[in-house]
Amino acid sequence: MRILVTGASGLLGLNLALEASEEHKVFGLVNHQQVRTEAFTVLQGDLLASGTIERILDQTQPEWVIHCAAMAVVDACESEPLRARKLNSEIPAELARHVARGGARLLHVSTDAVFDGQRGEYTEQDEPNPLSTYARTKLDGERMVAQVNPEAIVARVNLFGWSLLGRRSLGEFFFYNLTAGKRVMGFTDVYFCPLLVNDLAGIFLKMLSLELSGLYHVVSSECLSKYEFGMRIARRFGLDGSLITPTSVEHAGLQAVRSPRLTMHTDKLAGSLGEAPPDIDSGIERFYQLYLKDYPGRLRQMTAGE
Numbered sequence: 001m002r003i004l005v006t007g008a009s010g011l012l013g014l015n016l017a018l019e020a021s022e023e024h025k026v027f028g029l030v031n032h033q034q035v036r037t038e039a040f041t042v043l044q045g046d047l048l049a050s051g052t053i054e055r056i057l058d059q060t061q062p063e064w065v066i067h068c069a070a071m072a073v074v075d076a077c078e079s080e081p082l083r084a085r086k087l088n089s090e091i092p093a094e095l096a097r098h099v100a101r102g103g104a105r106l107l108h109v110s111t112d113a114v115f116d117g118q119r120g121e122y123t124e125q126d127e128p129n130p131l132s133t134y135a136r137t138k139l140d141g142e143r144m145v146a147q148v149n150p151e152a153i154v155a156r157v158n159l160f161g162w163s164l165l166g167r168r169s170l171g172e173f174f175f176y177n178l179t180a181g182k183r184v185m186g187f188t189d190v191y192f193c194p195l196l197v198n199d200l201a202g203i204f205l206k207m208l209s210l211e212l213s214g215l216y217h218v219v220s221s222e223c224l225s226k227y228e229f230g231m232r233i234a235r236r237f238g239l240d241g242s243l244i245t246p247t248s249v250e251h252a253g254l255q256a257v258r259s260p261r262l263t264m265h266t267d268k269l270a271g272s273l274g275e276a277p278p279d280i281d282s283g284i285e286r287f288y289q290l291y292l293k294d295y296p297g298r299l300r301q302m303t304a305g306e
Helices: 011-020 052-060 074-079 081-102 133-148 170-179 197-209 226-237 267-273 280-292 295-300
Strands: 002-006 025-030 041-044 064-067 105-111 153-157 184-187 214-218 244-247
Touching: 002 011, 002 052, 011 025, 011 197, 025 052, 041 052, 052 081, 064 081, 064 197, 074 081, 074 133, 081 105, 081 133, 105 133, 105 197, 133 153, 133 214, 153 197, 170 184, 170 226, 170 280, 184 226, 197 214, 197 267, 197 280, 214 267, 226 244, 226 280, 280 295
Parallel strands: 002 025, 002 064, 025 041, 064 105, 105 153, 153 214, 184 244
Antiparallel strands: none
């Protein structure tokens, strides 16, 4: 398959492009952060610039498009709500419209943060209640994509993994700070279901190959607190878990409101794939094995200028 991945320098986009390139012809679209690799074809373009979407689709002629690009820094979205709406709502809708016209399949990446986290145990049928600008714009993006391209997959995710610069996931946050002997906070009252990005990439490719459509929760089959997640990272890597201070999110001084209990059901996904997504420990184990193979170092070598 010819696959176009947007946001190919980000945590999800880069790992997805690398995983997909083992069996497919992949084009990775980046904006400011350049990527040097022979694994896939790197293209540069600003999705906010007029004509970029049409140009990239015409240039690549993809059969599958996986839209990972987004304004994903939650507090930055609070500071720049108009830019967040453009990138998280309007651009996905425009892309979905053009992809539908060209006959390709689209997978649009959304977030578990569309829920307020008051109840937890969310299914795809539950009504979202976004608390932040980021979450509101991502929910609008979901709905606009589904409206203009009903055959698209909309995937709500939460993920961790190794990234280009080592600063994009909670797994990296705990690993690098604990390795340096730094004390960090671990929220005891924020629950989530993070899936290793490499596992997520494989699931996305399977969803597209099965020609699925509609809304799916694509997260781990297990959920836990961010404090417990940090402790499991510490244990697997042999690091000092006592450096993680159990803390309430109320004491963190974050600008945007966070949803406290984003526990999600994955029954629909498991039914469509014929198997449940991986649990946390298997994801952390693969995260650890990738570290032993110097996967983070290989990613760093892909930054332009090295």
